Amino acid sequence: MRRYKLKILELSEIRWKDFGSLTTKKGYTLLYSGVTDEHIHREGVGILMTNDAHKSLLQWHPVSERIITARSKAKVRNISIIQCYVPTEASEINKKLDFYRTLRDTINKIRSNDITIVMGNLNAKVGDENYGLEQIVGKYGLRTRNENGNLQSGNEAESESEEVEQIWNKIKENFIEVSEQTLGYKNVQKKDWMTTETWATIEQRRKAKHQINVCKARNQVKLLSIKYNDLNREVKRKVRRDKRKWFDDIAKKVEVAANRGDLKTLYQSTKILSKKLCDYNCPIRDKDGTLLTNEDNQLSRWKQYFEDLVKQG
Numbered sequence: 001m002r003r004y005k006l007k008i009l010e011l012s013e014i015r016w017k018d019f020g021s022l023t024t025k026k027g028y029t030l031l032y033s034g035v036t037d038e039h040i041h042r043e044g045v046g047i048l049m050t051n052d053a054h055k056s057l058l059q060w061h062p063v064s065e066r067i068i069t070a071r072s073k074a075k076v077r078n079i080s081i082i083q084c085y086v087p088t089e090a091s092e093i094n095k096k097l098d099f100y101r102t103l104r105d106t107i108n109k110i111r112s113n114d115i116t117i118v119m120g121n122l123n124a125k126v127g128d129e130n131y132g133l134e135q136i137v138g139k140y141g142l143r144t145r146n147e148n149g150n151l152q153s154g155n156e157a158e159s160e161s162e163e164v165e166q167i168w169n170k171i172k173e174n175f176i177e178v179s180e181q182t183l184g185y186k187n188v189q190k191k192d193w194m195t196t197e198t199w200a201t202i203e204q205r206r207k208a209k210h211q212i213n214v215c216k217a218r219n220q221v222k223l224l225s226i227k228y229n230d231l232n233r234e235v236k237r238k239v240r241r242d243k244r245k246w247f248d249d250i251a252k253k254v255e256v257a258a259n260r261g262d263l264k265t266l267y268q269s270t271k272i273l274s275k276k277l278c279d280y281n282c283p284i285r286d287k288d289g290t291l292l293t294n295e296d297n298q299l300s301r302w303k304q305y306f307e308d309l310v311k312q313g
């Protein structure tokens with residue numbers, strides 16, 4: 001450590017039993033975690049640190065004979081170190097899966113604002129193929145990825161995905177909460193001329209879009225996109241059909257109203273067909289030429305105007 005000027009050194013397979021800490025003759029502090037069986041000396045992990053590094057140590061935790069953690073105080077953000085000794089390639093698959101579950105749980109327990117460093121003897125070959133894992137595996141790996149490499153890459157990808165999901169959920173919750181308090185909800189009125197069948201197809205299209213957004217497999221996304229496009233075309237076809245029928249019904253209503261001399265119904269129906277459904281409110285001016293935009297002031301001005309007309313008559 002002195003030769004390479006190291007302050008913290010991670011140790012694997014130290015073969016010490018139980019867990020604890022000790023100070024060496026040269027002033028180094030060793031944190032270690034091993035098996036609890038009295039008659040077995042195998043595996044075991046440790047963290048060796050200088051006196052300066054030990055002074056910044058906030059806490060440490062012996063997770064198992066293969067994982068130990070240490071949290072140190074730093075200038076900008078605290079640093080959490082996970083030292084691990086991964087089962088070898090020849091180990092049983094259940095033993096490997098148990099280790100990676102424990103490792104994932106250990107990573108999730110670390111505070112989100114800490115700098116997390118996972119290191120140790122990983123006993124894995126990640127290979128030179130990193131397609132889809134660019135954020136996890138570099139492009140300078142060697143040879144072919146083995147089973148441990150697949151487990152390691154998958155575990156890191158899942159951990160990263162969980163972390164991103166947690167951050168996104170927190171942002172989403174804050175955004176929704178602020179939006180509800182500030183903007184409130186908009187009352188969406190469904191178009192009365194659309195049939196129940198059309199609304200059911202629209203709901204199917206919405207669910208298909210949601211499946212595309214949450215799906216992560218590219219092949220599955222392509223299949224879901226085909227399904228969504230088919231539903232989208234079907235929705236458009238049904239909407240055109242419903243709107244055409246709606247216009248035809250109003251046209252018949254106009255014809256009947258015209259034959260009966262029902263001017264009110266004729267006017268309302270014609271107004272709908274012409275799509276002029278808004279009531280316009282144009283500002284007016286008072287006697288001094290001031291523009292009145294308030295509805296109460298406008299009504300008062302109209303009242304005054306008609307009273308002046310009556311007086312003049």
